[in-house]
Amino acid sequence: MAECASEISNTAGPVEAKVEVLxxxxxxxxxxxxxxxxxxxxxxxxxxxxxxxxSLLMLQWKALKVDFHQWQARNPEVISxxxxxxxxxxxxxxxxxxxxxxxxxxxxxxxxxxxxEDLKREQQWNEEQKQMLEILNKMEEEANTEVEHPSKxxxxxxxxxxxxxxxxxxxxxxxxxLCALGEFLDEHFPPPEEGENIKKKNSSAEPAVELIAxxxxxxxxxxxxxxxxHEPYITINQSFWPPYIELLLRYGVAxxxxxDPNRIRLQAYHK
Numbered sequence: 001m002a003e004c005a006s007e008i009s010n011t012a013g014p015v016e017a018k019v020e021v022l023x024x025x026x027x028x029x030x031x032x033x034x035x036x037x038x039x040x041x042x043x044x045x046x047x048x049x050x051x052x053x054x055s056l057l058m059l060q061w062k063a064l065k066v067d068f069h070q071w072q073a074r075n076p077e078v079i080s081x082x083x084x085x086x087x088x089x090x091x092x093x094x095x096x097x098x099x100x101x102x103x104x105x106x107x108x109x110x111x112x113x114x115x116x117e118d119l120k121r122e123q124q125w126n127e128e129q130k131q132m133l134e135i136l137n138k139m140e141e142e143a144n145t146e147v148e149h150p151s152k153x154x155x156x157x158x159x160x161x162x163x164x165x166x167x168x169x170x171x172x173x174x175x176x177x178l179c180a181l182g183e184f185l186d187e188h189f190p191p192p193e194e195g196e197n198i199k200k201k202n203s204s205a206e207p208a209v210e211l212i213a214x215x216x217x218x219x220x221x222x223x224x225x226x227x228x229x230h231e232p233y234i235t236i237n238q239s240f241w242p243p244y245i246e247l248l249l250r251y252g253v254a255x256x257x258x259x260d261p262n263r264i265r266l267q268a269y270h271k
Contacts, residue, residue, distance in 0.1 A: 017085040039063050121182070125175055132171060136164060182215055189214045192241045209238040217244060221254060221266035233263040 143160050191213040217240065225232040236245060245264065248254035257263035 185215045211241045225266045232265040236262045
């Protein structure tokens with residue numbers, strides 16, 4: 001078997017195979033040009049002066065119909081019978097398919113990751129909208145109960161509408177800020193790699209701790225400050241990446257608790 005393969009490779013090299021394929025392509029191209037010239041002659045022979053457009057379309061339809069029947073009756077031809085040519089063509093096509101599939105896979109993975117992040121943001125925004133809607137419904141019910149004082153009711157209604165507009169503007173502005181913050185942090189402060197998780201576990205069989213992103217740390221600090229301004233501190237655990245904590249402390253974004261170094265809070269910029 002090896003001797004046969006060596007004889008084939010010696011008798012038909014890559015150069016001869018390339019010349020053979022080029023000759024076959026030139027022959028096929030010559031046939032195409034001949035068919036095209038025949039069709040052009042056929043389309044210009046019997047044009048009627050009364051309705052040239054209709055006649056031309058009918059002639060083209062007949063020519064296409066004849067061409068269709070010829071292609072139906074024709075058997076597929078092999079590009080080349082040379083085994084080296086077929087082998088090289090097969091390898092080239094398989095490599096193209098492999099590259100295309102790898103590119104599609106990478107694109108799909110990146111798109112899925114971005115869609116998951118967008119889904120989380122939209123779910124959080126949806127929850128906030130539901131809470132705001134409940135508050136507004138309660139305020140509307142309270143305003144509707146004051147029916148015995150029409151003048152006060154109209155005043156309350158105007159204040160309620162103004163408050164609704166302010167809340168909607170604040171929610172929209174908050175969403176824009178969070179989106180801009182998320183894009184900035186994803187670009188300049190990506191989530192820690194999986195290899196960094198090994199640094200915070202012991203050498204025993206303890207499971208690795210999943211480190212959280214810088215965006216999640218900032219959201220926790222902001223939400224804690226807004227929800228409980230009298231106690232705005234959060235506790236640092238193993239899921240907090242130390243370089244991110246040092247970054248926040250060094251640039252004055254966060255402050256340590258004066259008595260407990262494992263607790264931090266957001267700098268009170270609004271005061």
